[in-house]
Amino acid sequence: xxxxxxxxELRGFLKKFHKEDKTIGLVPTMGYLHEGHMSLVKTxxxxxxxxxxxxxxxxAQFAPNEDLESYPRDLKKxxxxxxxxxxxxxxxxxNNEIYNNDFETYINLEKLPKHLCGLSRPTHFxxxxxxVTKLFNIIQPGKAYFGQKDYQQILVIKKLIRDLNVPVKxxxxxIVRNDDGLALSSRNMYLTKxxxxxxxxxxxxxxxxxxxxxxxxxxxxxxxxxxxAIISQSQHAKVDYISISNGETLKEIGSIKGYKGLVLLxxxxxxxxxxxxxxxxxxx
Numbered sequence: 001x002x003x004x005x006x007x008x009e010l011r012g013f014l015k016k017f018h019k020e021d022k023t024i025g026l027v028p029t030m031g032y033l034h035e036g037h038m039s040l041v042k043t044x045x046x047x048x049x050x051x052x053x054x055x056x057x058x059x060a061q062f063a064p065n066e067d068l069e070s071y072p073r074d075l076k077k078x079x080x081x082x083x084x085x086x087x088x089x090x091x092x093x094x095n096n097e098i099y100n101n102d103f104e105t106y107i108n109l110e111k112l113p114k115h116l117c118g119l120s121r122p123t124h125f126x127x128x129x130x131x132v133t134k135l136f137n138i139i140q141p142g143k144a145y146f147g148q149k150d151y152q153q154i155l156v157i158k159k160l161i162r163d164l165n166v167p168v169k170x171x172x173x174x175i176v177r178n179d180d181g182l183a184l185s186s187r188n189m190y191l192t193k194x195x196x197x198x199x200x201x202x203x204x205x206x207x208x209x210x211x212x213x214x215x216x217x218x219x220x221x222x223x224x225x226x227x228x229a230i231i232s233q234s235q236h237a238k239v240d241y242i243s244i245s246n247g248e249t250l251k252e253i254g255s256i257k258g259y260k261g262l263v264l265l266x267x268x269x270x271x272x273x274x275x276x277x278x279x280x281x282x283x284x
Contacts, residue, residue, distance in 0.1 A: 001083045003090045007138050010091055014052075018140060022049040026141035026168075028132060031055040032072040033081050036176040036184040040145040041085040043173050052139050053082050054091040056098065060106070061127030067273075072189050091139070098134060106130045112159055115250035116152050116266055117277065120240050125156050132157055136166050143169045147176070149183050151264060151279050152250065175278070177203070183278050190274040198234035199271045205230035206280045209244065209265045213282055218257045220244045231269055240268035240275065247281055259284055 004010040017024060025048030027040045044051045055078055062068040075092075082090055106126050112118075113125035136144070146154050151172075158170050176184045181203040182196075191199055205227040212223050224242050231237050245252045247262030256263075266279040 001079075001087055001090065003079070003092055005092050005094065005097065007093065007097060010089070011138065013089070014050075014139065017050050023143065024048060024050045024052060024139065024141040026135065026139050026144040027051065027053040027087075028135055028144065028146075029053060029055055029078075030057045030071065030186070031078050032074055032186040032189075033078045034176075034184045034186065036147055036149070038081060038085055039176050040147060040173050041082065041087055043171065044143070044145050045086050047171075048143060050089065051087045052089040052091060052141065053087050054093075054135055054139075056091070056093055056131070058098075058127055058131045059095060060099070060130055061124050063121060063123060066121075067187075072186050091135075098131065107133055107160060109156055109159060112152065112156050112250060115245065115252075116241060116243055117268060118152070120268070125153070128153055129156055129160050133160060133164070133166070136161075136168055141168055143171055145171045145173060147174075148172050148279065148281075149175045149185070149277060151266065151281075155248070155250065181207075183276070185276060187274050187276065190272065192236075192272055195236045195271040195274065198236050199274075199276060201231050201234055201237065202267055202269050202276055202278050205242075206265045206267060206278060210280050210282055213244075213256055213263065213265075213284075216256075218255050220253050220255060227265075227267070231267075234271070236271045238270040240270060242267045256284065 025044035027044055029037050057071050059068055107129040108126050118125055154172050161168055180200045182200050209223050209227045217223055227242050231239055243252055243266050245264050247264040263282040263284055264279055268277045
């Protein structure tokens with residue numbers, strides 16, 4: 001497994017694989033890797049000739065009051081896990097390698113970021129779209145792998161590659177969970193023992209919403225009230241949002257009556273200082 005910090009050196013090394021028409025799979029991460037990340041690498045390993053993982057805590061997607069400085073890092077462990085899963089190349093850029101001193105070019109989407117996480121994190125998806133586009137330009141992968149937990153992020157990236165004609169296929173991989181249903185997340189490490197116990201309520205509440213939709217309950221507001229009631233069993237929980245929306249546009253659905261298509265049940269809840277997100281998809 002080779003590691004690169006410099007863009008020019010990485011591009012030079014990848015050039016021969018592009019000439020040989022090898023399929024390059026990209027797994028973009030912010031490090032502090034867990035089995036969720038590893039599931040992306042495993043899938044990429046099955047589908048691609050060369051796997052490139054990036055580890056970059058992207059400052060552009062953090063607001064001033066968020067956890068950029070305290071975001072968990074463990075590079076030694078990350079590299080061990082990636083090598084164990086057969087990753088070929090790891091890109092480890094410093095901030096000034098991605099954003100030069102006079103950097104001023106960002107990618108903004110008009111509609112998709114104005115829902116869900118974008119409402120409380122208004123600059124987040126601008127940072128995500130910008131850094132992912134830069135990684136696509138640097139590495140030129142044929143496929144890129146993302147986890148369903150970040151569903152809105154996936155829609156944003158799919159939209160930008162359509163709009164900007166970027167020749168990358170986006171692969172969405174299933175959410176990896178602990179035995180009790182909590183979605184794996186690097187931010188789970190912030191949870192206290194009591195908060196960790198209560199954090200499972202987020203997924204349990206979304207499953208209850210799925211159950212009610214499949215049972216034929218029509219009124220979305222009633223389902224959302226039920227979901228929030230389950231989460232409110234925890235004194236540690238503070239709901240950012242609970243949304244039931246169109247799975248392609250993220251526009252909220254008022255009623256299931258007559259609705260056909262993909263439905264997204266999504267939530268963001270703070271347990272102590274950890275902001276956790278989760279979702280479930282239902283096809284009607």
